[in-house]
Amino acid sequence: MRPPCEIVVWYVIPSIRSELAKELLNLGMKQKEISELLDITQPxxxxxxxxxxxxxxxxxxEVQELIKExxxxxKEGKLNQSGIISRICDLxxxxxxxxVVCQLHKEKDNIPVNCNACMGSQADHECH
Structure with missing residues (x-):
């Protein structure tokens, strides 16, 4: 069984990056610029x-609006590397x-319905 933080790494963060990349593209940025900004490869x-x-x-x-902001x-260069990390962790x-993490955890790892490992909205551990 995977810990909930692994679900975040495999599903949540990539989904945030995906939506962020799409928004940056909609704002007129090129893929190469986006890759440099997000510190990921152009592919x-x-x-x-x-x-x-x-x-x-x-x-x-609400989350989609936060990603747009x-x-x-x-794009406007208002965030340094620390600010970018902070915003991702806030999201x-x-x-x-x-x-979302609990639902994915149950779906991907066949966790019993009454599991409370993720602690749902009571989760108070840091984003990894």
Whole structure:
């Protein structure tokens, strides 16, 4: 059985990156610029944009709006590396309060319905 933080690494963070890459592309940035900004490869950006990677989670409107704001701040150069990490972790924490990680954990690892390992919206551990 995988710990909940592994679910975050495999599903949540790639989904955040995917939505972020799409928003940056919509703002007129080129894939190479996006890759440099997010510190990932250009082929990874291409996979995120084409839904070959990071398409496992559908975010609610509130999270989607936060991602749009994040993309705009990135494009406008308002965030340094520390700010980028902080925003990703903020998004991750927000997503975890909506029990997304618990649902994925149960789905991907066949965890019993009454499991409380992720602690749902009570989760208070850091984004990894």
């Amino acid at each position: 990874a950006v291409s996979q995120y944009i084409s839904d070959k990677r990071g398409h496992g989670i559908k975010f609610n409107d 994040f993309a705009l701040d990135l 991750c924490r927000r997503i975890k309060t909506e029990d």
